[in-house]
Amino acid sequence: MVTESALFLKKVVKTWNLRTFIFWIALPLITGILLSTFFIKQPLIGVIRLNDAIYHFSARDLLTQIEYAYRHPQIKAVILVVNSPGGTVADTESVYMELSRLRQWKPVITVVEETAASGAYYLAVGTDYILAKPNSTIGSIGVYSFLPDYPLVIDDVYSTGPYKLWGSSRDATVREIELAKQGFFQAVKLGRAEALKASEEVVLSGQVWNGSESLKLGLIDEIGPLSRAYQKAARMARIAHYRVEDLRTLAGLPEYAPEQPFFLLSDGVVTPYPAKAGIYYLYVPPAKRLP
Amino acid sequence: MKSYRLIIALLCLVLPTLIRNLWFYQGSYSRKEPVATPDYSQIELQALPLSTPVTPAEIEQTVTASPVVLLDIAHDNMFSLSEIEPFTQAMIDAKAEVRLNDDPAKLTQMLKDADAYVVIAPTLPFEIEEQDAIGKFVNRGGRLLVITDPTRDKSYYGYVFGDTAANLQSVTIANTLLESYQTAFVEDYLYDMVNNEANFRHIILTQFNQNTLVTNLKRLIFYSAHSIRTGGEVLVRTADTTRSSLTDKGDNFAVVASAANGQVIAIGDMTFMTRPYVQVADNQLLLKNLVEWLSKTERVRSLEDIPYIFVRPVTLMLPKDITLNQQMLEIINATQQFLTPLNLRLTLNNEPQEDHDLIIVGTYQQAQTKVFQPFIRPFNLEFAAGKSNDEATLSTETPQPTEENEDLQQTPTPTEESQVETARVESKAEETAAPSKVSIEQTVMIPGIGRFSLDGIGLVLYKPGDGQNTLILLANSENSLGELSLLLLEDGLSDCLVQGNVAVCPVAKEEDNGYRSGD
Numbered sequence: 001m002v003t004e005s006a007l008f009l010k011k012v013v014k015t016w017n018l019r020t021f022i023f024w025i026a027l028p029l030i031t032g033i034l035l036s037t038f039f040i041k042q043p044l045i046g047v048i049r050l051n052d053a054i055y056h057f058s059a060r061d062l063l064t065q066i067e068y069a070y071r072h073p074q075i076k077a078v079i080l081v082v083n084s085p086g087g088t089v090a091d092t093e094s095v096y097m098e099l100s101r102l103r104q105w106k107p108v109i110t111v112v113e114e115t116a117a118s119g120a121y122y123l124a125v126g127t128d129y130i131l132a133k134p135n136s137t138i139g140s141i142g143v144y145s146f147l148p149d150y151p152l153v154i155d156d157v158y159s160t161g162p163y164k165l166w167g168s169s170r171d172a173t174v175r176e177i178e179l180a181k182q183g184f185f186q187a188v189k190l191g192r193a194e195a196l197k198a199s200e201e202v203v204l205s206g207q208v209w210n211g212s213e214s215l216k217l218g219l220i221d222e223i224g225p226l227s228r229a230y231q232k233a234a235r236m237a238r239i240a241h242y243r244v245e246d247l248r249t250l251a252g253l254p255e256y257a258p259e260q261p262f263f264l265l266s267d268g269v270v271t272p273y274p275a276k277a278g279i280y281y282l283y284v285p286p287a288k289r290l291p
Numbered sequence: 292m293k294s295y296r297l298i299i300a301l302l303c304l305v306l307p308t309l310i311r312n313l314w315f316y317q318g319s320y321s322r323k324e325p326v327a328t329p330d331y332s333q334i335e336l337q338a339l340p341l342s343t344p345v346t347p348a349e350i351e352q353t354v355t356a357s358p359v360v361l362l363d364i365a366h367d368n369m370f371s372l373s374e375i376e377p378f379t380q381a382m383i384d385a386k387a388e389v390r391l392n393d394d395p396a397k398l399t400q401m402l403k404d405a406d407a408y409v410v411i412a413p414t415l416p417f418e419i420e421e422q423d424a425i426g427k428f429v430n431r432g433g434r435l436l437v438i439t440d441p442t443r444d445k446s447y448y449g450y451v452f453g454d455t456a457a458n459l460q461s462v463t464i465a466n467t468l469l470e471s472y473q474t475a476f477v478e479d480y481l482y483d484m485v486n487n488e489a490n491f492r493h494i495i496l497t498q499f500n501q502n503t504l505v506t507n508l509k510r511l512i513f514y515s516a517h518s519i520r521t522g523g524e525v526l527v528r529t530a531d532t533t534r535s536s537l538t539d540k541g542d543n544f545a546v547v548a549s550a551a552n553g554q555v556i557a558i559g560d561m562t563f564m565t566r567p568y569v570q571v572a573d574n575q576l577l578l579k580n581l582v583e584w585l586s587k588t589e590r591v592r593s594l595e596d597i598p599y600i601f602v603r604p605v606t607l608m609l610p611k612d613i614t615l616n617q618q619m620l621e622i623i624n625a626t627q628q629f630l631t632p633l634n635l636r637l638t639l640n641n642e643p644q645e646d647h648d649l650i651i652v653g654t655y656q657q658a659q660t661k662v663f664q665p666f667i668r669p670f671n672l673e674f675a676a677g678k679s680n681d682e683a684t685l686s687t688e689t690p691q692p693t694e695e696n697e698d699l700q701q702t703p704t705p706t707e708e709s710q711v712e713t714a715r716v717e718s719k720a721e722e723t724a725a726p727s728k729v730s731i732e733q734t735v736m737i738p739g740i741g742r743f744s745l746d747g748i749g750l751v752l753y754k755p756g757d758g759q760n761t762l763i764l765l766a767n768s769e770n771s772l773g774e775l776s777l778l779l780l781e782d783g784l785s786d787c788l789v790q791g792n793v794a795v796c797p798v799a800k801e802e803d804n805g806y807r808s809g810d
Binding site for chain 2: 020023024025027028029031032033035036037039040042043076077093096097100101103104105106107126171174175176177178179182183186187190200201204205236237238239240241242
């Protein structure tokens with residue numbers, strides 16, 4: 001049998017000449033290679049960097065990149081690299097919801113650099129996996145807001161309702177804060193699920209923890225660097241020999257020039273307090289004393 | 292043959308794709324369950340738990356005049372009157388008179404005519420004199436309410452300018468008023484992550500002691516509160532899930548406490564009496580109970596409350612045969628000025644009048660006459676018989692007992708007869724002897740105080756009564772009486788030794804010719 005096959009093959013090859021080789025092997029092979037590079041793209045892991053507070057402009061950039069990742073099938077996983085104290089409630093929730101939509105189709109991993117506090121942690125719990133450094137700052141789960149002034153009548157200003165100028169009563173603002181807190185806590189519970197070991201009281205205390213402590217409390221999944229995040233993302237997306245790309249570049253966004261969302265003192269010193277009134281998922285670090 | 296070539300060609304066409312696919316992809320990503328996100332529409336906004344409004348209740352008054360509640364606004368207090376309008380309105384509904392003290396210098400005087408004193412979130416310290424006046428006020432039966440609040444701890448001045456002197460916590464200042472009663476606010480705030488009303492700072496209180504101030508309460512909500520440490524009675528406690536910001540430990544902290552046999556109340560929150568929080572849970576009921584406690588009865592005035600011991604038009608009782616000389620006119624003038632702050636009319640008469648308070652002015656000799664005795668007797672004064680006026684010598688030395696005068700030094704137990712006899716003898720001696728000179732050996736024994744030489748002192752005696760309050764001024768001469776009246780008018784009793792309703796005041800001795808020693 002083998003001898004017969006070998007003899008047959010010998011007979012076939014003898015009939016081949018260069019023209020035959022080119023027409024039946026080389027050309028299909030080259031075509032096949034070209035077609036494969038066209039149809040089978042090298043998978044990408046897109047990286048979205050959040051290095052700012054979450055407010056209108058930074059949120060808009062995040063949403064653009066998330067949308068890009070959502071629409072481009074070549075991007076198989078997304079890594080959200082976070083170094084942020086949080087930001088406004090509405091912008092945070094907006095990014096969180098878009099990340100949730102992306103997660104339906106592609107794994108999203110969070111890597112915490114220095115800080116993922118408050119709103120930034122809100123985004124992190126909306127991803128599939130969270131890595132941090134041993135001394136990253138994580139937590140500040142909660143809300144804060146300045147209360148509006150007591151309503152009064154201004155002689156030269158007329159409005160059509162008692163809270164048109166003040167937004168709402170002070171008590172109503174307190175309850176809105178509580179509402180936002182409930183939403184945040186639900187996101188944490190859903191995002192962390194059984195991994196969460198800390199009690200509700202501890203979680204909502206508003207504390208920050210370092211990475212190691214956060215791991216014990218179940219607030220994050222692993223202590224590890226960015227390269228570990230790549231591996232994890234690749235494994236979750238079931239890809240190999242991938243390429244990592246910054247989604248900001250791919251999405252065609254300009255170099256990030258942050259607006260200043262924080263209150264500036266007269267000497268130009270940036271405070272950790274927001275410049276505009278509103279409700280915030282924001283971490284305000286303890287005030288530093290000058291020596 | 293050609294079919295084989297076709298197969299090879301197809302393989303060459305497809306193989307790169309397969310290899311590339313396997314090179315990059317080891318499967319496909321699929322999610323077992325949809326991504327879960329919070330159902331924001333289901334998260335409910337907690338509404339303010341309003342209670343049924345409490346209508347102003349008629350508070351039973353035991354006296355006809357309305358109680359006076361003095362509200363402190365002299366210590367940079369961290370509240371506005373409009374904020375505590377539910378409190379002030381409730382007091383007015385209870386027919387109490389609310390007065391504001393905006394001058395620390397006037398506190399002592401204003402407390403004399405007050406039944407209760409309310410201090411809320413002070414951020415300027417009380418002077419020693421003020422603390423002393425408040426302590427004496429409580430000792431005289433006054434009620435003291437002290438309220439602090441963690442959100443009202445520092446004055447705005449201190450925040451903006453960082454002035455250390457202005458940065459005193461109101462807790463520290465309030466505690467200077469309470470330390471005598473073993474009660475103190477803690478510089479903390481209470482919070483509860485488990486049982487709260489829309490925020491961890493809004494603590495729910497359901498533990499009440501058996502006390503008229505709180506027994507009809509079921510639930511209070513305090514919107515930021517200090518805890519209180521007290522050796523007195525704890526009226527309201529927190530749940531054991533409530534924690535203190537100082538320790539982050541849970542305990543049953545006191546937030547309302549009573550001390551000094553119920554005369555002093557301390558409360559660690561102010562917000563419960565402001566709108567809209569006064570309408571939450573039983574907060575309004577607590578406010579009503581507080582107002583009733585503050586304005587329930589008038590404080591019985593004592594001598595230290597002078598001149599606010601008078602509540603009716605005043606009769607100045609003078610002897611029938613009196614000639615109004617210069618000294619007497621001075622006394623009458625001083626008395627009129629004395630009564631000016633009270634807006635009470637002064638009339639002169641030689642006997643008491645119905646529905647009038649009474650001022651009696653007289654010398655020690657007159658005090659021992661039949662006319663004066665009904666008024667003097669209740670004080671159990673023992674005037675010691677001394678040398679006759681003829682043998683009177685003026686000396687600054689305190690006489691030492693000798694064999695001759697030893698008997699005279701002994702004070703006989705006064706009986707009505709002996710007192711009348713003494714008065715008769717002395718009034719007769721008065722007719723014949725030089726007027727208004729008393730031997731320095733004559734003394735008076737005042738129960739509870741001691742024996743005093745009559746020369747150089749004036750006595751102020753006060754007797755409250757149901758239909759008539761009586762003030763008696765005694766001295767050894769008309770000059771001294773005039774001086775005593777002026778002393779009361781200018782300095783009150785600050786220079787006098789006061790024991791209950793008797794005061795012993797220094798006046799010039801006769802040899803000083805009317806000048807007070809030390810002037």
